[in-house]
Amino acid sequence: MSVIKLKPVLMLTVLTAVFIAQTSNAKEAFPSTYKAIPSADILIQNATILTGTGARLADTDILLKDGKIVAIGQNLSAEKATKIDANGRWITPGLIDVHSHLGVYASPGLTAHSDGNEMIAPSTPNVWAEHAIWPQDPGFSRALAGGVTSMQILPGSANLFGGRGVTVKNVYANSYQAMKFPDAPHGLKMACGENPKRVYGSNKQAPMTRMGNVAGYRQNWAQAQEYMQSLDEYSALIEKGGDEADKAKRPKRDLKLETLVGVLRGEIKVHMHCYRADEMLTILDLAKEFDYKISTFHHGVEAYKIADELAEAGVCGALWADWWGFKAEAYDGVQENIAMLDRPEGSCAILHSDSSEGIQRLNQEAAKAMSRGNRVGMKIAPERAIQWLTSNPAKSLGIEDQTGTLVIGKMADVVIWNQNPFSVYAHAEQVFIDGALVYDRDNPALQPVSDFELGQLLGEKK
C-alpha cells in the first residue's frame, strides 16, 4: 500500500506450459510441486455458512475428506470424521488476495528483501515474481491468521509491463514451487499512470508522460502480435511435414514476447494497476485494439465512476475499502467504491490488500466497504460481500473451478470464524487448506513460525 511500492502484474497458467511446449519445445518451467498436507476427515457441524456463491446457510454441516469438500447439509453423519462443533460460529471459503507482495517485499524490509520491481526498463514481462519470493517471509503466517488461504504475488508497478505474477497456497515451504497453486494461470502485471512515468521520466527516459505509457504498451503488443504470427507460421510449416530447412526457421525464443503472446492466446491473465477512470477506459480500448482480455484492474480508486462500463466489459476491479490521496491519481477515492462497483449486473468486485497489514484483515476491510454501501441505501448482505474475498478473486485468478466457493468437489479451503466475520471483533479460529488444519488460534502448535522468526528475542516471553 505504500506510495513507493510500485507494482506490475504477472500471471502463470497451465496453458502457458502448453504454449511454451508448442512454441519452443520447452518443458513447463518451474512447475508446482505443491502437495496437500495429509488430513483426517473433518465434519464441521451447526455453523452459519457463507458459501461464496451468494448463499447463507443456517445450522449447516460441512464434511471435508481427502482435501475436498464432499458434503454440505444439515445433520450430516460421518462416523470416522473428526467432529468440530461450530455452533454460533461462521464458516467461509478460505480468503483469496489477488494483490500481495509477500515474499517479494518481505518483512523485515531489508535492502536485501527489495525484490519486487525490476526498474531497469519500462517493459520487463520476462521477469517472474516467483523467482524473487522469499518463502520465509513472516507475513505469510500473519495472513494465515487472517484466514487467507491463497494469494497472487505480483511484481510492483514501476514498469508498463512488470512481469509475471504467481498464485500460491498460503503454506510454508522451502520453495515457492511447493506453494504454487496447482494449475493456476500466470498473471501479467501491467501499470497505468504515474508510477512508470515517474520512475523513467525522472531519468529522462520513456515513458515520461501518459502519452508515453500508451505508446509503450502499443509498441510491445504490436511486436507480440508479429511474434505470435511468426510462431504460428512456423507451427503450420512443421505440421505440414516441414523438412530440416523449415525446422531451422524456428523463431528465436524471446522471453519478453513469450509472456505477451501468452496473454494474446488467453493463457496469461492481465492484472493492471490503474487508478483513474479515464485511464481504465483507455486500456479497455487498447485491449480491443490488440485483441486480448483484461482480467482485473487493480486499485481502481475511480472505479465507481465507470462501474457500468467495467461490468459490461467483464473486467474485475480489485480495490481498497478506504485508502486514498497518496498521489494525484488516488485523489478521488470514496469509501463506497467497492459497493458501487458491485452494483451493476455482471460486476466483479474484489477487495485486495497490496499490504502486509491489510491482508491480515480482509474481512474487516470488506465489512467497511459493505457497511458504506448499506449506509447509502444498498442492501449488501454478508453472503454477497464475502464474494469480494472468495469467488470473485478466484475468478480473477482463473482458479474458480478449484477454490473460492464452498461447493462439493472443490478444494477444502475453509475458515471457521468465531462470529460473523464482518466485524472488528471477528477472529479466524481455524483455517483449513486442502482439508488440512494449518492454523488454530487456540493451539500454538498449529501456528506456523517462519525460519526467520525462530529463536529471535530468546528469553522474552511471547
Next chain:
Amino acid sequence: MRNFLISLIFLTLLGASAMLQAQDLLIKNARIHTLSSAGILETSDLLIRNGKLSKIGKQLQAGNNTQTIDAKGRNVTPGLFGGLSTIGLNEISLEDSTVDQSLDFKQMRPEFNVKYAYNPASSLIAINRIEGILYAVLKPSITGSIFEGQGAAVVLDGRSFPQGANASFISLGSAGKGDSGGSRAAQYMLLEQAFSEVTSGGDQNGPFRLLTQAGRLALKSRNNPYVFNVNRAADILRALDFIKANSLNGVISGAAEAWMVAAQLKAAGVPVIIDPLANLPGSFDSLGSRLENATILNAAGVAVIFSTGGAHNIRKIRQAAGNAVANGMPYAAAMAAITAVPAQVFSYAGGKLEVGAVANLVIWDGDPLEVTSAADAVIIKGVSTSMVSRQSLLRDRYLAPKGNMPRAYQKP
C-alpha cells in the same frame, strides 16, 4: 483599509458563530462514554450551553431556547483523536507542492514548527471529521536531523489553527541512524550536546555547535511533550534514562517492543503511542512487534495512545482501537487511547464528557470501535457540523442516475 475589512469580516464571522452557539443543545437518551470515573452512562442526557457540557444526567429538561436531539440509545463519545498526523500539512503525499511537513535543510533545527503550515481548509479535514475524528497532533520531520521539529494539537473543525503546547519530536533507533552518522550510539552524543547547549549555551564559537539560538529556545521548556520515536526494547530503556536525566516530559512513540519493558515504562510514568495493528518485524528494531502490545502495556498501568500515522486515512484509528479490544485490551482503555489519554498528554481541551468540558462530541450509529459503524452527527462546541465532504459529494454525484448532461453538472 484592507486590514480593516478583514477585521470586519472576521468579527462578523465571529458574531455568526457566537449566535450559533447561543442556542442550548440537549442530547437525550444517549449511551454516554464519559471517559471519566463515571464510565459509561446508559440512557442519559447531555445539556450543552455556550459550547460546554453544563449538565449530564437522567431526564434533563429542555429550556425554551433548546434544540433537542433524541439519541435513541445511540453511543456518544468525545471527538476522537486521529493520532500523530500530517493532516492539514499535505493534500497529496507525492506532490511536493502540497507537502509541508518535511524540512530538507539537513540541519538540526528543532525550532522548525509545522503548525505555521497548517491549512484548516484542506479537503482531508472534513473527510476525516465526518468520521468522528476531531483532533490530531501535527507531526514534522527533518531530513538529516534526529530532532524532527515541533508540532501541536489541532481541532479539526476546519477553522481553528493549532493551539496548545508545542510538542518536540525526536527520532531514534534505526529510523534515525541516517541522521546520526550511521550509529544509534551517536544519537545520545548528539542529544546530550544539544540539551547541554540549551542549558549552558554551549561552545559559543566552536565549530561543532548544533543549535541556533531559536533552537535552544525551542527546547527550553521541559514541560512540553518530547516524543521519542523508538521501537527496540533496549532503545526504549536508553530513551527512558535520557528522559529522566533531563527531567523531560517524555513520550515514547513507535514502541513496537514496549510490551517487553512495560514495567520500566510504568515506573517512569512515560506514556506510549503505538499502532495496535503493528505485528510484523518490519525491521530489526521491531522483531518483538505483536498485537498484544496495547493489552500488555495497559495491564501494566502504562498510559497508551493509539496512532496509525499518515493524514488521509486517520479515520482508520477506530478500527485500530477495535483491534486492540479484539486482542485483549479492555474496551474502556482502548476508547481512552483515542480520547482522554491523548488530550491529557498533548494538553488539548477535549477527550472527556464531563460537566465543564468542551462539547466536541460524536453520535454514532453503533459501537464506535466497530468497522461497520459510522458517525451520525459530529458536534463541535455544541453545534452540529455539516456531514458533507469532498468524498461524500463525489459519491453522491456518481450514485445519482446518469442524465443527459455530463456529471460535471450534478452538484449534489
